[in-house]
Amino acid sequence: GQQVMQIPQYQHVQEGEDFTTYCNSSTTLSNIQWYKQRPGGHPVFLIQLVKSGEVKKQKRLTFQFGEAKKNSSLHITATQTTDVGTYFCAGSGGSYIPTFGRGTSLIVHP
Amino acid sequence: NAGVTQTPKFQVLKTGQSMTLQCAQDMNHEYMSWYRQDPGMGLRLIHYSVGAGITDQGEVPNGYNVSRSTTEDFPLRLLSAAPSQTSVYFCASSYTGGGESYTFGSGTRLTVV
Numbered sequence: 436g437q438q439v440m441q442i443p444q445y446q447h448v449q450e451g452e453d454f455t456t457y458c459n460s461s462t463t464l465s466n467i468q469w470y471k472q473r474p475g476g477h478p479v480f481l482i483q484l485v486k487s488g489e490v491k492k493q494k495r496l497t498f499q500f501g502e503a504k505k506n507s508s509l510h511i512t513a514t515q516t517t518d519v520g521t522y523f524c525a526g527s528g529g530s531y532i533p534t535f536g537r538g539t540s541l542i543v544h545p
Numbered sequence: 546n547a548g549v550t551q552t553p554k555f556q557v558l559k560t561g562q563s564m565t566l567q568c569a570q571d572m573n574h575e576y577m578s579w580y581r582q583d584p585g586m587g588l589r590l591i592h593y594s595v596g597a598g599i600t601d602q603g604e605v606p607n608g609y610n611v612s613r614s615t616t617e618d619f620p621l622r623l624l625s626a627a628p629s630q631t632s633v634y635f636c637a638s639s640y641t642g643g644g645e646s647y648t649f650g651s652g653t654r655l656t657v658v
Contacts, residue, residue: 444585466644477635478588480646523587531643532603535580537587 437462439526441536449544454511456539458524465527467500467507473520514543547571551636551650558626558657566621566653568636576642577619581605581632594619595642626657
């Protein structure tokens with residue numbers, strides 16, 4: 436079945452440094468979604484990418500979908516303490532039900 | 546709109562007990578699903594439903610039952626709780642399940658002793 440690998444599992448950064456998490460699928464995806472989960476909270480939808488090579492920005496967050504639609508990344512510029520949490524990707528392929536990656540936990544040190 | 550409402554927020558069970566985790570949504574979403582979240586394991590799909598009267602198994606269905614008698618409600622039943630079912634459970638919904646964002650409930654933290 437479809438597998439979605441996400442790396443790294445954890446990332447410690449100093450406030451102001453950049454952060455990137457990567458998502459790789461074993462199969463071609465029809466779309467990929469990104470979610471953020473604050474500590475003790477629930478996943479909250481951030482964005483969806485559909486087109487090959489698509490790039491979307493939300494303030495300091497940049498999301499990319501690979502040309503082959505098998506990988507994606509989330510980049511945060513100049514991290515802030517409010518960025519702390521776990522970031523999940525969720526990819527949908529032949530089955531429309533998304534498969535979630537295991538998430539990357541971002542820890543920001545002030 | 547309340548979105549997706551889960552009850553209870555916390556629960557402690559003894560091994561062998563049964564219980565039902567409640568999930569309700571008021572967004573007229575056809576698709577509803579249950580996930581469990583364990584440290585380092587991400588979100589694993591337990592069961593899902595594409596509409597009233599239709600349910601199907603996800604990645605980790607053993608030990609859990611579901612039913613979908615109405616569009617709004619999708620309860621998850623633990624038949625005989627085991628310590629391995631200690632986890633955080635999330636209910637999520639979307640309009641059709643594919644190609645749209647999921648709305649998650651606030652979760653139920655279950656401990657089985």
